[in-house]
Amino acid sequence: MTDMMLDIKNLQVSIPTDRGTLNAVRGVDLSISAGKTLCLVGESGCGKSLTATAIIGLLPRYAKVTTERFAMAGQDLTARTEARLAKMRGRDVAMIFQDPTSTLNPTLTIGRQLTEGVMRAERLSRKEADARAIEMLDRVGIANPAARLVQYPHGFSGGQRQRIMIASALMGRPKLLIADEPTTALDVTIQAQILALLDELQSDLGLSLLLITHDLGVVASIADEVAVMYAGRIAERAPVKDLFRAPQHPYTRGLLAAIPVPGQTPRGSELPAIPGRVPGLVGPLKGCAFRDRCSFAGEICGQDPVPGHAPAPGRFVECHKAAEVAA
Amino acid sequence: MLPFLSKRLLVALLVCVTVSALSFGLMFLSGDPAIAIAGSGGRAEDAEAIRVAYGFDRPLIVQYLDWIGSALTGDLGQSIYFNVPVTEIIGNRVGVTLTLGFVSFIVALAIAVPLGVAAALRPNGWIDRIALVIAVSGQAIPSFWLGLMTIVVFGVWYGMVPISGAESWQGYILPVIVLSYYAIPELMRITRSGMIDVLATDYVRAARAKGLPMHLVITRHALRNAILPLVSLAAVQLGQLLSGSIVIESVFALNGLGRLAWESLLRSDLPVVQAIILILSLLYVVLTTLADVLNATLDPRLRGAS
Numbered sequence: 001m002t003d004m005m006l007d008i009k010n011l012q013v014s015i016p017t018d019r020g021t022l023n024a025v026r027g028v029d030l031s032i033s034a035g036k037t038l039c040l041v042g043e044s045g046c047g048k049s050l051t052a053t054a055i056i057g058l059l060p061r062y063a064k065v066t067t068e069r070f071a072m073a074g075q076d077l078t079a080r081t082e083a084r085l086a087k088m089r090g091r092d093v094a095m096i097f098q099d100p101t102s103t104l105n106p107t108l109t110i111g112r113q114l115t116e117g118v119m120r121a122e123r124l125s126r127k128e129a130d131a132r133a134i135e136m137l138d139r140v141g142i143a144n145p146a147a148r149l150v151q152y153p154h155g156f157s158g159g160q161r162q163r164i165m166i167a168s169a170l171m172g173r174p175k176l177l178i179a180d181e182p183t184t185a186l187d188v189t190i191q192a193q194i195l196a197l198l199d200e201l202q203s204d205l206g207l208s209l210l211l212i213t214h215d216l217g218v219v220a221s222i223a224d225e226v227a228v229m230y231a232g233r234i235a236e237r238a239p240v241k242d243l244f245r246a247p248q249h250p251y252t253r254g255l256l257a258a259i260p261v262p263g264q265t266p267r268g269s270e271l272p273a274i275p276g277r278v279p280g281l282v283g284p285l286k287g288c289a290f291r292d293r294c295s296f297a298g299e300i301c302g303q304d305p306v307p308g309h310a311p312a313p314g315r316f317v318e319c320h321k322a323a324e325v326a327a
Numbered sequence: 328m329l330p331f332l333s334k335r336l337l338v339a340l341l342v343c344v345t346v347s348a349l350s351f352g353l354m355f356l357s358g359d360p361a362i363a364i365a366g367s368g369g370r371a372e373d374a375e376a377i378r379v380a381y382g383f384d385r386p387l388i389v390q391y392l393d394w395i396g397s398a399l400t401g402d403l404g405q406s407i408y409f410n411v412p413v414t415e416i417i418g419n420r421v422g423v424t425l426t427l428g429f430v431s432f433i434v435a436l437a438i439a440v441p442l443g444v445a446a447a448l449r450p451n452g453w454i455d456r457i458a459l460v461i462a463v464s465g466q467a468i469p470s471f472w473l474g475l476m477t478i479v480v481f482g483v484w485y486g487m488v489p490i491s492g493a494e495s496w497q498g499y500i501l502p503v504i505v506l507s508y509y510a511i512p513e514l515m516r517i518t519r520s521g522m523i524d525v526l527a528t529d530y531v532r533a534a535r536a537k538g539l540p541m542h543l544v545i546t547r548h549a550l551r552n553a554i555l556p557l558v559s560l561a562a563v564q565l566g567q568l569l570s571g572s573i574v575i576e577s578v579f580a581l582n583g584l585g586r587l588a589w590e591s592l593l594r595s596d597l598p599v600v601q602a603i604i605l606i607l608s609l610l611y612v613v614l615t616t617l618a619d620v621l622n623a624t625l626d627p628r629l630r631g632a633s
């Protein structure tokens with residue numbers, strides 16, 4: 001427990017919509033050890049962003065969030081209050097987002113945006129905060145950082161802006177960094193640089209990293225552990241090598257069908273499309289959400305609850321037919 | 328900033344020239360000004376004498392340059408009706424209009440902006456609903472009716488404030504209420520919608536992810552971007568408050584520019600009308616230019632800064 005940077009049990013997020021309550025996250029368990037990288041993968045709309053946003057406490061007010069257990073950076077947040085989470089944001093946990101062209105405020109200088117959080121939280125003077133901003137910009141590979149502080153975001157390229165966002169996230173020296181598809185909006189060549197940078201910072205600073213991505217090549221090269229999400233639940237969770245070598249959930253198998261071993265999977269390998277569609281998540285769901293698309297599916301798959309198995313230490317899979325799939 | 332500023336000022340200058348030419352042209356709108364002055368029943372010789380006396384017999388361009396030249400030195404001609412300098416008449420009236428306009432503007436902003444922000448923070452919340460009622464009623468009730476009603480209720484029934492004239496500051500209370508009431512809806516709506524847009528942006532979310540408390544996120548990140556469209560609208564609104572209060576000035580018997588313009592029109596006192604139109608048009612030019620400059624200081628993208 002002590003070396004757990006993030007430990008969540010039964011996270012649920014539901015959102016009221018015109019058609020009824022959308023149960024977008026339906027009982028997610030996640031944990032990340034100190035200094036480790038967890039990649040969260042899954043089809044579009046399966047609830048990855050909502051999960052990440054719930055962890056940092058930035059969901060819109062109308063979203064209903066519950067957890068059975070929620071611990072982060074050594075603090076128990078199960079009775080999560082906005083005030084306590086707000087204190088941790090930027091200091092214990094930081095987040096970077098998908099589109100760096102819109103995450104920087106166009107009307108404020110880079111320096112102001114980098115320093116405003118820590119000047120408040122750590123009561124740093126302007127000079128101390130600037131010094132740290134320069135250090136961080138330097139660290140993320142922004143040339144001539146001191147001169148950049150007085151500039152506005154619109155002078156920077158997408159890749160540079162994402163570097164600046166990373167620097168901004170690091171300003172409060174967080175222990176956990178959440179990155180929600182941080183390279184999706186960038187050119188392919190820039191994507192590789194940004195991911196290499198994240199990987200390097202993660203090991204240099206001993207960060208725990210929760211990385212949401214669609215790119216299995218990225219997963220193969222930087223994850224320690226992988227969680228595969230499907231329709232608001234974790235279908236399978238495993239150390240990266242095990243997952244690629246022996247996927248145990250039919251959905252994971254489908255994702256990895258064309259893809260071999262870690263290290264050999266080229267970057268830019270998007271999740272392959274699996275025939276069929278995700279069931280609607282408005283209202284209750286009975287049985288396994290994947291069964292309509294699953295080649296292993298049988299009568300039993302319509303039943304609740306779908307059993308979870310631990311086929312090996314550190315592994316988890318939720319499937320009625322786990323034994324059959326593994327065989 | 329400097330290239331932006333000089334470009335903007337050049338545009339303003341061109342608009343000024345156009346506007347002044349148009350107000351000069353007003354003199355000829357009603358046909359021959361000499362006949363207008365002599366009266367439609369006047370003799371042809373009188374009209375001719377007036378034409379020479381006022382210089383109407385010269386080429387138009389000369390007349391215009393002459394007129395603009397004197398205007399620049401502060402001479403807007405003589406009032407035909409009072410036979411005193413136009414500047415003197417306007418000078419006596421302008422204070423009332425400026426006071427009324429500016430005070431109403433400040434009151435409107437002070438109510439509309441916080442209300443718009445509060446409404447945006449909780450769309451469909453109770454503040455938002457109240458704001459909507461104010462906005463809708465503000466646009467549905469005619470201003471002369473509201474003016475008369477406030478006079479009846481607060482002036483006549485309760486006797487709390489003077490019902491007409493601007494001899495004391497209390498005389499401004501009712502007209503300011505009525506005028507600002509009409510400026511509030513649009514200002515509030517643009518604040519609200521701008522704020523809702525900005526609150527949904529990624530940079531506001533990123534600011535919250537830094538751990539900034541909500542009030543700082545709102546004032547530092549959201550408001551600054553949300554007021555960009557408000558600034559332009561506010562400039563136009565201020566222009567309207569300063570120029571369009573003919574109805575209110577009449578209802579409350581305030582001797583401001585609006586009333587003067589109306590009276591002068593009825594008296595065919597064209598130099599006065601012309602001067603008022605020129606002054607108000609130039610005021611618009613100044614206000615919109617100021618708004619653009621203010622926006623440029625708020626938004627570095629507009630001034631091409633890096």
Ligand SMILES: Nc1ncnc2c1ncn2[C@@H]1O[C@H](COP(=O)(O)OP(=O)(O)OP(=O)(O)O)[C@@H](O)[C@H]1O
Pocket residue numbers: 015017022024042043044045046047048049050051060
């Ligand atoms: N604010 C919201 N209001 C209503 N529905 C929402 C909201 N945010 C997310 N959803 C819905 O919740 C579901 C999960 O969304 P989420 O953004 O977590 O998906 P995701 O896994 O991150 O997908 P992607 O890979 O496309 O980013 C989707 O069906 C989405 O439409």
Ligand SMILES: [Mg+2]
Pocket residue numbers: 048049050180
């Ligand atoms: Mg997402």
